Amino acid sequence: MTGYDADVVVVGFGGAGAAAALSAAEHGVEVLVVDRDTRGGNTALSGGSLRLRPDVERAARYLSTLSLDRKAAAVHRSMLDGCRDLGGWLVRLGAEIEEMNDAFVTNTLPRVLASPYPTIAGSEALGPRFRVRGRDGQSGGDAVWELLRDAVLRHPRITVRTPAVAVELVRAGQGRVDGVRLREADGVHGVRARHGVVLACGGFEYDRRLQQNYLGFSLPAFGWPGGNDGSGVRLAQGVGAALWHMTSIASVLGYQLPGLEAAVRHSMPDLGYVYVDQECARFVDETGVDFHAIPMDLLRMNPRTFRRDRMPSFLVFDEATRAAGPIADTYLTPYRDEFRWSRDNRAEIERGWIAAADTPRELASTLGLDPDALAATVERYNAGAAAGADPLGRAAADMRPLRGPFYGVALWPCLINTQGGPRRDATCRILDPGGEPIPGLYGAGELGSMWTQLYPGAGNLTEAIVTGRTAGAAAAAALAPPAGPAPATGTVTPAVTDALAAFVADLRAGDLPETALRAARRCVLDQLGCAVFGSTLPWSALVRDYVRDEGSAPRALVWGSGLRASATLAALANATAGHAFEIDDLHAGACFHPGR
C-alpha cells in the first residue's frame, strides 16, 4: 500500500466496517478503514445479542412475513446462511460465546419477549440469542466491539485512519467507484480504492433533516452524538445509488435529559409504574408488549388531532419502584464514563430530571398535565390492580396499586437506529435505481439494512457483522481496474495554478536544499532509465514514428533513438517511453514522479 491508497477502503469502523476489513484482509488485499473516531459506533453501545443458529428454511419464511419487501428473499437467505457461519468465525478471532438464558427475558422491564411480534408465527426459527463474553464480565456490544477492533488493529494488511470523515465518493471514467475523499485534520485528501469501497457508516440517527424527509418525523437517538449522521445516504446518493427501507427504524423508550444530546434508555426495576399520554390516559399494556414494539404506540399520528401527540408520553411510578433500583440503563450509552444513574433515583430527582410529588394531582401539575385526569387514571388503574383486571390487558400478576409518593418523567420513542440506505443485493453490491450494481461500491450494516418495518431484536448486530464479511469479501474479489491517476485532492482554481506557475518559473537550482536536489537528480535518472527500456517497446515506436513523420524542428532528443524533434513532440515520445512498461514511480496524490 503506497501512501493513502488501498485495495479496499472501508468507510465506518463499527461492527460492519470491522468485519468488512477483516474479511477483505483475509482475502489477501490491503485495506484502509476510516472513521471519524474509534468509539465503535452503535456496535459498541449495543446490547450485543447475536443470532448464530437460525433454522434457515423456517427463518426465511418468518423473515418474508416480517418483511414487506417481497423482493428481498435472496438478501434474507444470504444473511441467514451467514449467521450459521458467524459463531465459528468469532471463535477463531478469540471470542468466548455464551447463550443468553431466559432470566434475561423475564427479568427485564419493559419486557424482552421471545418474539416482539407474538401474532406473527415463526420467530423461534431465528434461534436463541447469544453474546460474546467480555473481559470484565459485561457482555454487551462493547465485548463484540473490542474483539473486532483488536483483530483489526493487529492485522498486518489493515490500516486504520482516524479521525477521517468520508465526504465524497470518487468515480473513474467508466462510473466505477474507485476512491473516497476524506476530511482529516489537515484538509481534504483523496484516497484511491483499487478494488472498491465498502460503505459501513451507519444510519441517520443524528441527522434530523434526513429523518424529517424519510421518516416524516425526527426522534432522539441513543448513539454517539455526531457519529451516524447519514453520511452514507449522502455518499451513496452522490453516485446514483437506489435507496431502500427508508422508513424503517428500531426504537425503544428513553428519556431526553437537559444537557445530554443522546437519549438515556428507559428501564424499570419493578412493576409499580404506568405510561400515560398527554391527556393522562393509559394506552398500552406496559408489561405485556415487547420493548421493541411499544414505541409504535407512541409514534402514531393521532388521526383526530393530526399531531403525534404521544410524543412525549409520561412514565408515572411509585415509591416502592423508585426505591427498587434505577429507572435508566446508562451502561450502554455515550455517558457510561461520565456518570451512573443513582441506585435509588434520588440524585436524578434532585437534578430535576425526575418530578416527584405526594399525590398524582401534584405530580400532574409539575409535569404540566391535567391534575384531575391523572388522579382519575391512577385511581382507575389501582382499582383494576386490586381487582386483577385491566381494560388494556395488563396481566393481573404484573399489576399492583401505585402508592405515593409519585414520580414522573417524559418518555420518548428513541432511535436505536435507522435502517434505510443504499439498496444492496445478496452479495452486498450497492445497486442503482435500475437494479444494476454500481461497480466498486459495497454496503453493509444498518446503512441500507434488510429490515423493513418490523425489526426483531438481535437482528442488526448480526446483520452488521454478516454483511460486513460478505461485503469485504466481495470487494476484495472485485477486479481492480488498470492503474490510473488518483482522485484529485483539491480543486485547482486558476489563481492557484497561476501562483504555482509563477513559483516554478522563478525557482532556481540554488534555491533548493541539497537533499531536494539530490532527490531530483535521482528522479530524473530513474525516469531516464525507465524510458530507455520503454523506448524499445512497440507502442513507443508507434509514437516515435508519428513524431518523426511530423518533421518538426530538431531541438530536443527523442530518447533511445537518434531522432530530434520540437520540444513538445519529443516530450510526447519520451513520456510515452517513460511510462511504456509502467515501471516508473507515481506520487499517488499528485500523479507525478516524486522520487521515492
Added chain:
Amino acid sequence: MTGYDADVVVVGFGGAGAAAALSAAEHGVEVLVVDRDTRGGNTALSGGSLRLRPDVERAARYLSTLSLDRKAAAVHRSMLDGCRDLGGWLVRLGAEIEEMNDAFVTNTLPRVLASPYPTIAGSEALGPRFRVRGRDGQSGGDAVWELLRDAVLRHPRITVRTPAVAVELVRAGQGRVDGVRLREADGVHGVRARHGVVLACGGFEYDRRLQQNYLGFSLPAFGWPGGNDGSGVRLAQGVGAALWHMTSIASVLGYQLPGLEAAVRHSMPDLGYVYVDQECARFVDETGVDFHAIPMDLLRMNPRTFRRDRMPSFLVFDEATRAAGPIADTYLTPYRDEFRWSRDNRAEIERGWIAAADTPRELASTLGLDPDALAATVERYNAGAAAGADPLGRAAADMRPLRGPFYGVALWPCLINTQGGPRRDATCRILDPGGEPIPGLYGAGELGSMWTQLYPGAGNLTEAIVTGRTAGAAAAAALAPPAGPAPATGTVTPAVTDALAAFVADLRAGDLPETALRAARRCVLDQLGCAVFGSTLPWSALVRDYVRDEGSAPRALVWGSGLRASATLAALANATAGHAFEIDDLHAGACFHPGR
C-alpha cells in the same frame, strides 16, 4: 431550435410541465416538452380546484404549522406569492374562473370540510377554492388541463414530443445537467438542453417498489396506469439530487375492481352507510371527518397485530342509499370514456363488484367477514341512530338506521399522489444533499412537492402550476454554457467504429449522389469562409504561433497565412480558426458540420 435540441427541456406534460414550458417560452427561449403521452397526467384527472387568493402572511403561518419541515418557509412563501399571481395569468391564457360555492362542500360525501384538519387553526387563510370553467360545463382538472395544453400546443417556441420517456439526465463535464436521454418508438436519443432541464414528471403512484421503500407500504392509485412511475425520483437520483418529503402522500378512499388497474373513487349519494374494519368494527365518524383525513385511520399499522389490518376496510350501505345514486365517481378517472357507474348501482352488483344480501349476516359471509360481528355492529349502529348518539361522534343528523337489503364493498386508502421527490428551493432549483443547486436542473409539481405529511385539499394543482411557472422562468434565465458536443445517442462499440472507418476509407466521390456532393462542397466552402474570418482573431493567432514554432514538415496550408505545417498541426490551426467565432454550423446529434 435545431433538430432535437432546445434551450429548456421539460420532462412531463401535466400541469407543472405545461406551466413550465409556457413560462420558459414567455421568457423568449426555445422549449421542448416530452411525455410518454398527452393525457395530461394527474392534472387532467384532478378535481381542478385552485387557491388564488391566500392571505399570504397568515397562510404562511398556517403552512408552517402543517409542515413538519421547518426549513421550507421560503418555499412556502414563494408558492403563496405565486398563487396571487396565478389567476391573472390563467385569465390571460383565456380562462374563465369561478369561485366554488358552499354547496360543493355540504353536498359531497365523504365530506369536504372547510379545513381537513379542523384542530389546526388558520386554514381559512388559504382563501376559497376556485375552478376554471370547462367547455362542457364540467370544471374539473380537465378544464385546467385543456386550457394549458392548448396554450402550449399553439405556442411557436414550444415543441411537444410524445411518446418520449426520459430515461436519464446527461451532465456536462462540470456537472451541469445539459441534456436528457429519451426512449422513443425508434430507440434512445440524446436531447441537448442548453439552459437546463425541468423535471415535472409527477410522483411514484405507479411504482410499488418505490412506495415500499419510501412509504413503507404500497397503495392503489387513481391516476393513469403507467403514467407517474417514479421516473423523476430515479432521474434526479442519477445526478445526485437530495430527496425530501418522501413519506408524504395525498389519499382518499377508493375501490379496487377486477380488471381495472387504477382505483375508482368512493363517493356516497346518501347517508345510509358505515365503514367497518376486518373485525367488523366501526372505527371512524364517517361523515364528520374530511375526505382527505379519513385514510389516515385506514393506513395505521395496528400496534397489536403488527399488520395494516384496516387495508382493506369495508363500506356497508343500505337499500335506500343504493337507490339514491352511484357510490363511485368515475368522471375524473382513466375510465371516463369506457364506462359510467350505473345510477342505481345495479350494473355493478350484477358484475359482482358490489356484494348484496338481505341481512348483515349474509353480507358478512359474502365479504368473508364474521357474520355475528357484522350483525352486532349494524344493530348497535342502528340503535345509536335511533337514539341520536354515537360513540365515534357521528352527528345525529347524519345517522339513520340501515334497512336491508344490505350492500358491501372493500374500501382502500388510494393514492391521489405521492409528494416526495428531489428537494427544491424557492426558485425551484433542485438541490444536492449539501444544499447546493445542481446546475441546470429544476423541479416542479407533485414530484418533490413542498407538502409534508398534512396535505390540505387544492394544494397540489395550485403548487404544480405555480412551481411550473417558477421553474420554467428560472431555467430560461439560466446562463447557457458554451456550445459543446451533444450527448451521445448510443454506445459506439469498437466493431461499429471499425465498420464506419472501413466504409469511409472505401468511399469514392463517384459513390455519392450529386446532391450529396453539392452539399458537401457547400459545407467545405462554408467552413473555409468561417475559418478565413476566424483566422484573424487573436486566439487563432496564438495557435498559429505555436504551430509555426514547432517547425514541422511544410505539407499543408494554414488558412489565412502563408504558413505550411504537418497535416496534424495545420488541422489544429485551421479547426481553431474555423470555430473561432462560432459562426460554423453544427449537427446537433453527431457534432460535425452537416451542411445545413
